[in-house]
Amino acid sequence: MVRRVAVIGAGAGGLASVKCCLEEGLEPTCFESSEDIGGVWRYTDSRASRRVSVYRSVITNTSKEMSCFSDFPFPEDFPSYLSHSLVLEYFRMYARHFDLLRHVRFQTTVLSVRKRPDFTSSGQWEVVTETDGVHESHVFDAVMVCTGHYQEPYLPLASFPGIESRFKGQHLHSWEYRDVQAFRGKRVLVVGIGNTGGDLSVELSRVAAKVFLSTRSNTWVMSRISDHGFPLDMVGTTRFNHLLEWLLPTALTRRIRFRKFNSWFNHTNYGLASSKSSKFKMIINEELPFCLLSGTVVLKPNVKEFTESSAVFEDGTTEENIDVVLFATGYNFSFPFLEESVRSTIDDNRSLYERVFPPQLEKPTLAIIGLIQLTGSIMVGSEMQARWVTGVFAGWNKLPPPRRMMAEVLKRKPPVKRNPYERENLKMSFISYMDKIAVRAGVKPSVLRLLLTDPQLALAIFFGPCSPYQYRLVGRGKWSGARAAILTQWQRTLKPLRTRVVGDNSNSCSGWCWMCLLALPAALTAGFLFSKYPQPGWSPWALPQL
Structure with missing residues (x-):
């Protein structure tokens, strides 16, 4: 039984993993080699430590409503696209709100993560750390590696x-x-x-x-700016667009895509x-x-x-x-602390079951969080992975046996290792991947069911942005504020722009509601098709992430 969990790294994935562990009643200890949280988003002028950080002028490529943790929206007065300082401020707010820092050991480097001699029965790991020159050995029931893929310059x-x-x-x-x-x-x-x-x-x-x-x-x-000045990912990353891409022939979707780009x-x-x-x-x-x-x-x-x-x-x-x-x-990822028998099997994220679990392990007590490339926010994808993983550790979510996981991985694994220059080829559809992991975690919303019980919310989910709040409507970790967050996301997007208000007689909200009502039959059809047939792995309307 998993109780004590080691979390390696206190960036976005590490903080989410600590919180998810706590929600499942687990006991996390997070090891962070630097003196603060934030990972690459904590900017530093110094290059002496070889720590990778963003450059001074960087601005996020995904908007705040599409990049937040699923039960903790960005403040409404934050702009839609954020500087590194605002992202780091948000992480600090998140850590304070959920009291995460007491579980983080700063300036502690993980030197090695090795299977215990009885791993085949216990699934336990021996973790050796170093703090101020002092080595310490720990035993953990499970390990979550949250070091991401921006580690070694390529x-x-x-x-x-x-x-x-x-x-x-x-x-x-x-x-x-x-x-x-x-x-x-x-x-x-x-x-x-x-x-x-x-x-x-x-x-x-x-x-x-x-x-x-x-x-x-x-x-x-x-x-980043789409129709009518709204964030591109909020306009483009919708379940309706995702359905269209699935239904239309590939040649036609490509033609539409290129025509849009060239417009x-x-x-x-x-x-x-x-x-x-x-x-x-x-x-x-x-x-x-x-x-x-x-x-x-x-x-x-x-x-x-x-x-x-x-x-x-x-x-x-x-x-x-x-x-x-x-x-x-670009960058190479590396896990120098993992024992060779595990490290040597991870060529890229396709070596992992659902981009998370090394499939060859006798016990699924090691998870790699955030080693993904999505057409949307990596931070949101990392949180979803952490929710699923901690559910597996807690016994709520089940994995297939190792043989089946290995067979699934081998079907997708390329014959040769790709270099970081070709990372674009590893990108997956944000909606497809999020939905797949959400199904495994038991937190994917049903548009059909919502159409019967809450039509307004169902239409907002189907035609509006596929924002992280959708995955807090049902299942474990359900958040009471998810519905309101979804229905008010456009207002929060406009709020920081209301520094000078001018008159406008148009009523875009009313027009949007009428459009959704007229499209109700399409939504019903979409729900039926999505429940009956598998979904694709790529969406041309979804966006690249930094």
Whole structure:
């Protein structure tokens, strides 16, 4: 029987895991190697500790209503998209509200996590930690690893001939970047066009002499701002859109998707992406198109090689006098503290049952939280994983036998390990994954049942944003404030904008209600189809996450 649980890491996933343990009557001890909570969201100017943190100017790519813990909304006066300081303030509020800090041991590094000799019967782990040079051994019934996937910078220098042997300028990884001051007046080459590469290119263009952005990917650029000025993820990530994607032919959904992307600007004209491309990524960036249009950022293909002061690209062009090369090439995850027999089996999250449990263990007492890439908030997905996992530890949720879990994993596991540059390929639909884990945890709401008992709420769930509160309506951990949170989420979105109120005769709320009532038959049909047939694994209307 599981009672004592070790939680490794006090970031978003770790805090949620501690809270979920407490809700299930378990006894968590959280080990955090630094002096504070927050994980990567706790910004620091220092690079001495090698701790990965966000850069100074970062803003969330998912809105507050779609990124919050499911029973703890962001304050209504917080803006929809948040700076790192506001995210960290929210974590502190969450930790205080649920009294989590007394379960966290700060400045304590986990050195090893190993099976006990009687693991096949007990499922217990021996955890060795270090605090101020003192080693300590503990025995836990279960372990939740919440260190995430932003751990070790991925710097593929071997793929760029000459960068180490010939190039005389500076090269660094984006984890070392904090602000623009060191790049003032320089000619900078940014390698990689993920969200970070796009952000840094835009920011550097304000002070650098010239910024070049090198990419080998077809990339669609989206804005956080959608129709009528609402957050894009609130408008796009809905069960109605998810149903449409499932019903329509793939070719048609792709055509609709590309047409929507190009309605902002023609990506082919900008050299970013073609509607004929089968492999592509999506990033969030409102300013990058203007920087390309104004010439402050110049898009280039993949780098072929470096000379002493220049970069030669695969199309044969050369850019001279490059001062700095900034690699925005992502991160590797690692679990150096796990014993080799476990660590060696985790190539990426597809090596885990439902991206959480190592399937080969005799006892399911080890869970990896937050090693996911979703088209929505990773924080929300991590909390859902933690709810399911602690339910398994407490005996409420059951897992299949190891043989079945292993067979399920082998069906999805690729023949070769992918590098972080290809992480986009590992993204899963936010709604599909959340619903799948919610079913296993017994907390997925039924739109059909709600249509009979609470039509207003059912319509808001089906046509409105698939916000985290939906998963607190039923089951263990049900929250009495979930219904009100769902019905008032648009008001909380607008609240921080009401600093200057102007008259408006339109009644958008009334129009929305009439639309929902007219679409009631479609909602009924959707409920029937979703209950009868399996759902897809990807939604074109869902969004990338930072």
